[in-house]
Amino acid sequence: MSPIALPTPPETPSLTPHLKPTTLPPHTTHTTHTTQTTHTPTAQLHHATPQPLAVSAEGMYVHLADGRTLLDSVSGGAAVASLGMGNAEVVQTMTDQAAKMAYAYHQLLGSGPGEELAEWLVSRGKGRFEAAAFLNSGSEAMEACIKLCRQYWVEKGERQRKYIIARFPSYHGNTLGALAVGNVPPRRDLYTPLFSDFIHHVSSPTYKRSHLPSESEEAYSLRLASELESKILELGAENIMAFVAEPVVGAALGVMPPPKGYFPAINAVVRKHNLLFVMDEVMSGSGRVGELFAHDAVAEGVTPDIMAMAKGLGAGYVTISAVLVNPRVAEMVREAGQWKNSHTYQNHPVNCAVAKKVMEITEREGLMENVKARGAQLLEELTAALEGVKGVYDVRGTGLFVGIELDAPADLKPRMAARVKARCFELGLLVLGLSGTVDGKQGETIVLAPAYIATPEQISDIARIVVQSVTECAKEL
The missing domain is CATH 3.90.1150.10 (Aspartate Aminotransferase, domain 1)
Structure with missing residues (x-):
């Protein structure tokens, strides 16, 4: 078997004029290796066999x-x-902000980059979002979403609401709360004794494998909405905080867009029973599916109350995630006087400055x-x-x-x-x-x-x- 030679990357001035692509020899090939090679022992704690360096x-x-x-x-x-x-422009932004002000603890000081990034994202929501906050990973963002659902209902005087309904299979992060809401057994099962019973799951949409003979996508979507309503009635709508879903399922199903009619059917049930709708756009958002907000691409007009973003938001240059909320949720938090979620590196100035530059480049180019x-x-x-x-x-x-x-x-x-x-x-x-x-x-x-x-x-x-x-x-x- 002969490896395929990688071509010389073509120049792309219309997309990224500031990037200088790697130049490979025109007939470069690569010696065939397997990933099961012997590696020198490492001081890092990770897989038994370290990854290629x-x-x-x-x-x-x-x-x-x-x-x-x-x-x-x-x-x-x-x-x-x-x-x-x-990307030289992003790297320069990182350097400039670090030199100007590397850190500000969000409980004591605000920062220009945090305010600017929040305003930029909220403005692109065209009224659907009112406020944003910035954390350091998708898992942190989803954990914060879960906690925010609880605070919302407690502040409204409905302390009995404790359940969240999510989907199986689904993956929403690697912290305990996010793992509990998600449901990918190989990632989750080791920690099962640490989870409470407040999480319930209904079916993820897998139309091709799961539809009945002659069942259209729309009919299949209505069937899954009926399953969700049955679960809500079983638990009692007055006891449920939220329903959680990815617009496009990422790791759990290996990229699964929703069938036609899915989000409108699900949203009708969520709104009928007055639950919060949380969308996890950690993997599919930030432009990955062709729209800044993934639900704009696939949810047929349905919008969330609370949403998480990450990954492409910082493009890997910084570790940043976001939680965005609609006016309904923002108003309740502001009336309470405080969002009861705090991390040392929350709203980090360098992270926020870089993420804003990433988003600006994505839009500008x-x-x-x-x-x-x-x-x-x-x-x-x-x-x-x-x-x-x-x-x-x-x-x-x-x-x-x-x-x-x-x-x-x-x-x-x-x-x-x-x-x-x-x-x-x-x-x-x-x-x-x-x-x-x-x-x-x-x-x-x-x-x-x-x-x-x-x-x-x-x-x-x-x-x-x-x-x-x-x-x-x-x-x-």
């Missing part, structure tokens, strides 16, 4: 310590590095239009090339957020997603391979989430390497 990165290319260069099709690994690496165009290209090329390939169950996505679901036994060792991921790596491509994307045990999905600056040529390279990897791994079974 990255030493530098530019644009969508990552350079390893052993001399190899990889094309990054997952924005650093989890749909984070939306502008690619080495028209990158969300590029996300839509390149996402359509990626889906089209993958769908055409993988048609009829053994074991390919589904190719789906929205914007530059794409999943390729594979049918393979759960007892296969290594799992199919891991095999394809390793083969892509050998051929010079970083992808995300997820197992258990049907029910936590069954299901194999390759996730692609290239940077918003991706060119047509890079998208074709990604598609070609993925197709080769999937085809070769399928033939080996």
Whole structure:
């Protein structure tokens, strides 16, 4: 098997004039390696086998310590590095703010960058949001959303409200509260004794696998809304704080856009019973699916009361997440006198300054239009090339957020997603391979989430390497 040579990245002046793409020799190839190599012991606490060591990165290319260069099709690994690496404008913003004022504790001082980022995001909501606050990870943001739901109802005098309804499978973060609300068994089960009984789950929308014969997407969506209402009646609407959902399900299902009619049907039930609607846009937001707010792309006009953002918000240059609230929630917090959530690095000035610059560049350079165009290209090329390939169950996505679901036994060792991921790596491509994307045990999905600056040529390279990897791994079974 011969690895595919990575092409010289083309210049992209219309998208990122400040970036200087990595230049690779025109016939560069990469020695085939496996990820099961022997590594020098490390002082870091992480996987038993440390990951390959990255030493530098530019644009969508990552350079390893052993001399190899990889094309990054997952924005650093989890749909984070939306502008690619080495954006000089972002780095300068970081340096300037650190020199001006590196830190301000939010309980004592406000900061210009925090105010400016909040105003920028709220203004793009066109009235749906009233206020924002900034934390340091998607998990922190979702934990804060959970706590905010509780504070909202307590301040309204409805202390009996303690339940949250979320979906299975779903993933909402790695803190205990977020893990409890999410439900991906391999991530969650170790900690089950630490969870309370306040979380309940209904079905995530998986139309292709779960619809009844001749059942339309709209009818299927109504059936899931009926399931939610049954759960609400079981628990008592007066006892429930909120319903939580991702507009596009990320890690739990391997990129799953909702079926037609889903969010309107669900929203009707949520509003009928006066619950808060929390949307988790940690992975799918910040432009990843072609709109600043992911629900604008897929929720058919439905908007949240409380929303979390992260990942692409800081594009990997800083660790930042956001919680946005609508006027209803903001008013209640302000009447209470305080949002009862505080972290040392909340509203960090450097993080906020960088995130605002990332968002400004994304908007100024028209990158969300590029996300839509390149996402359509990626889906089209993958769908055409993988048609009829053994074991390919589904190719789906929205914007530059794409999943390729594979049918393979759960007892296969290594799992199919891991095999394809390793083969892509050998051929010079970083992808995300997820197992258990049907029910936590069954299901194999390759996730692609290239940077918003991706060119047509890079998208074709990604598609070609993925197709080769999937085809070769399928033939080996």
